[in-house]
Amino acid sequence: MDSQLTGTVAIVTGASSGIGEATAKKLAEHGASVAVIARRQDRLNTLVTAIQGAGGSAIAVVADIADRSQAGMAVQTVVEHFGRIDILVNNAGLMLLGTVMDQDVEEWERMIAVNQKGLLYMTHAALPHLLAAAKDGLREVADIVNISSIAGR
Numbered sequence: 001m002d003s004q005l006t007g008t009v010a011i012v013t014g015a016s017s018g019i020g021e022a023t024a025k026k027l028a029e030h031g032a033s034v035a036v037i038a039r040r041q042d043r044l045n046t047l048v049t050a051i052q053g054a055g056g057s058a059i060a061v062v063a064d065i066a067d068r069s070q071a072g073m074a075v076q077t078v079v080e081h082f083g084r085i086d087i088l089v090n091n092a093g094l095m096l097l098g099t100v101m102d103q104d105v106e107e108w109e110r111m112i113a114v115n116q117k118g119l120l121y122m123t124h125a126a127l128p129h130l131l132a133a134a135k136d137g138l139r140e141v142a143d144i145v146n147i148s149s150i151a152g153r
């Protein structure tokens with residue numbers, strides 16, 4: 001397993017299912033060490049086992065990214081384990097659809113807490129490490145990928 005991402009470290013939030021899980025596997029296939037973040041530890045552990053079984057490198061970090069301190073601690077755990085962060089994929093999110101009249105306002109608050117605040121907490125905590133990684137010459141770039149939705153726009 002050797003490619004353009006060899007030596008890099010990626011964080012994928014919301015990696016316990018769906019797009020995040022698939023993204024984590026693909027990044028690992030391309031040589032990145034991957035930290036997978038979500039709340040469901042059993043699913044993260046299964047993913048880490050699958051990535052390692054395919055020859056990749058991964059760790060599971062359980063965190064609710066809507067909680068600022070948990071988001072910060074998750075980033076810290078990744079840096080302590082892998083020593084750097086080159087790529088942050090802000091994927092964790094909810095889509096609780098409904099009409100404005102019928103929508104439960106608490107559902108809006110949950111979506112804002114994860115989709116917006118969680119993304120900002122993760123980005124704020126990871127940014128100094130991403131900038132340091134961009135400077136150190138490995139690829140001379142770091143990446144933040146935000147998974148969005150036309151529903152959000």
Ligand SMILES: NC(=O)c1ccc[n+]([C@@H]2O[C@H](COP(=O)([O-])OP(=O)(O)OC[C@H]3O[C@@H](n4cnc5c(N)ncnc54)[C@H](OP(=O)(O)O)[C@@H]3O)[C@@H](O)[C@H]2O)c1
Pocket residue numbers: 013014015016017018019020037038039040041063064065066091092093094095114118147148149150
């Ligand atoms: N699928 C689509 O058609 C589609 C279309 C447009 C946009 N999107 C966006 O793409 C992203 C992924 O969608 P998906 O379809 O793959 O959804 P999914 O399978 O439901 O995955 C969502 C992920 O977010 C995690 N998550 C939710 N709340 C969290 C929290 N508070 N802290 C940490 N992790 C949290 C979930 O893990 P835990 O429950 O284990 O925490 C899960 O891993 C979302 O942002 C979604 O809005 C998807």
